[in-house]
Amino acid sequence: MDISTKRHNRGTGRAIPVLLPAAILTAAFLLARQPELRLAVPMLVGATAVMTMALAAALHYRGQGRIAWSPPVILAVALALRLMFLFAPPQLSDDCYRYLWDGSSLLHGINPYAAAPTAVxxxxxxxxxxxxxxxxxxxxxYPPWPRSSLPGAPPWGVPLPASRRF
Incomplete structure (x- = not known):
């Protein structure tokens, strides 16, 4: 291996710990900006592929000892990923509305097992x-066990970002 290759590898080695989280955050940001993910399937598949490859590369380079992220860096990336999607509308599932309705029903003294929403x-x-x-x-x-956390949701307007903390 000549000197120029060694220099190139050394520079790449320093960039990898920055490029991999940047790739994950960029792909997630592109997804978070989509108003309706089910209408952006190619974007969803592509962004998921980029994130998967970045995570696989992180595992590979970690195994080689070329990168080592500290817990604060990992937590910062995790926090950034959550913040990107915190105020976005629910995507790919509408179960959250059933959870909110069931919890609000319990707060109003209605048994969600006794009456369908159309009956109320x-x-x-x-x-x-x-x-x-x-x-x-x-x-x-939905079974009763997860329902134990639902009455804690506020009955007014029920902010979805607050319900995503769980």
Whole structure:
């Protein structure tokens, strides 16, 4: 190996710990900017492929001892990823509206196992959540254990970013 190759490898070795998280954050940012992910399937597949390759490269280089990220760096990247999606609308699933409705029903003394959402007229502050429930003519199918955290959601407007903390 000549000197120029050694210099090139040394420079690349220093860039890898920065480039891999940057690739993951950039791909996630592109996804977070999509208003409707199910209509952007090529973008979703491409961004997921980029993130998967970056994570595989991180594992490979970590195994070689070429990179070592400190816990604060890992936590900073994780926090940045969460913040990107915190205020985005729910994507690819509308179960969150059922969770919010079931929790609000419990707060209002309605058993979600006894009455389907269509059988109950929603209070005005929950009308938007009620309108977005998938299969509103079915009673809830979710087990009681996860339901124990639902009454803690505020019954007004129910901010979805707050419900994503879990």
């Amino acid at each position: 007229s929603p209070p005005p502050e929950l009308a938007a959540v009620h309108a977005r429930i998938n299969h509103p003519d079915y009673i809830t199918i």
